Amino acid sequence: MDHRQHDVVIVGGGAAGLAAAVQLARSRRSVVVVDGGEPRNAPAAHMHSYLGHDGRPPLEFLELARDEARRYGAELVEGVVREVTRAESGGGFAVVLGDGGRLEGRRVLFATGLVDELPDLPGVAEQWGRGVLHCPYCHGWEVRDQRIAVLATGPMSVHQALLFRQLSDRVSVVAHDPAALDAAARTRLDARGVRVVDRRAAAVEASPEGTLRGVRLDDGDLVEADAVVVTPRFVPRAAPLRGLGIEPVPAPMGTGEIVQTDDRGTTTVPGVYAAGNVADVSHQVLGAAAEGSRIGAVINADLVEEDVVAALEAAVDGSGAGWDRRYAQRPQRWSGHPNATLVAEVADLAPGTALDVGCGEGADAVWLAQRGWRVTGLDVSAVALERAARAAQDAGVEIELVRADVTDTPLEGRYDLVTAHYPSLPRGEGDAAVRALLDAVAPGGTLLFVGHDPDAMEHHHAGFDPAEHVQPGDVARHLGAGWIVEVHETRPRALPPGSTGPDVPDVVLRARRS
16 A cells, blocks of 8 residues: 555546656656556557557557656556545545555546447447547548448437548448438538438448448348448546546537546646546547646646745744745735725724734725725735735825834834734733734724634634734733723624635724723
8 A cells, every 4th residue: 555645646547647647757746647457549450640650559659658657757557546535634635446555646637538338239349449430530541432331329420421521422321310310411411422321220240250341221231331430428437536526527519428627627626637538528649648748737837836835834934034935825815805894893983094004915904095094004024015015006095014013113103093903913021012002093093903713713723823822802901091992792704705714703802092
């Protein structure tokens, strides 16, 4: 059992999976490829339309690709994946094999391809990949100018017939399912000289030596053919993803099903990707390989960003440099909307001077300025203040921005409103931060101090100790004569639009200096 966490576990060792493995391994990612050894194109003698590999036997191509992946350090494991789940610890995913083995990866790429569900007709499966075909781009050149019979079983059959008509003028359509050929379809086929046989098929027939003879009809007649074209139903090999809630969706043009992805190859579960025929039924080998290579690069970039965030978090502390690193983890850390408590609590106040302590990216300060307040925003992070300045400029308001730490920098002046939302103020001897905030409030002014409920924070933020930081209750204990507490309560937090964070209750303290 492999207890290492790989950067990427790739499920499926076809063209898409191996191309992704090469791309990732060349970026020095730890990659393991799990392959069940059942390539979709195994029945075919040769693969085509792959520049530089045209006419190469599929299994020979795969062996070359495996050697390339191994050359760069990718591991290849023979096996069948039974289930993909979230890893029990440390994030990432667990890939459970059929023999009980287990692989763990920060990311998972599903490149398992699909299964061709063939029409239920005697002789089709036996001739599949030889006399029975479906793709003109894979095998059409090899049957050019020959007799081609298209078995009409669905809406794609007419499209196939017209594509093969480009390769031969001896194309017939057997109307096995009459509903597949409406009047418009028949008109289009007739215009191109494609003959329609209005009878059902009984079997695909071959000689005793295995040479295709044609399509035997239900009335006993034989439509002679050198190739028979069918429309399979494409079914992705995606059952192991169901444990993550990933279910196949209908493929375009009613051709079957696919695993849905966005343009980056991401499935509906972040961190799980899909490439090749499992996500796009139209890919030939070349397209699947190209897609695997592209998504391999996407995954590497995703991991690079995660590695940067991890490095930044490892260096985070309460200093200005620490908060700079925290803000640098993403282009915008907060929602860009003002805190709902601020909006509610200052609605009855006449605009005056305001000090926003821990102003961050400036959403609260901008909101106040837009309503006539003369605002000073204070923060320890230069990165946050740069963003606040841009936010003010974009909003067309003026804000004075100061880089300072209230725990060791005297605050100049007094303000009609001093507000601090969820500040990261360490408790210290003499509670210097609290005294600085109180001293900054002008006579008749208001202090608004909002924090998360300490008990709830212990459950939602591992490693955060509320006892080490100033809470609204700490501030309330410093309010003596000359202060009127107008609000001191715990209430549900109003999350900003689009927020998916935990709904931790707020503790709100609003006090007025007499």
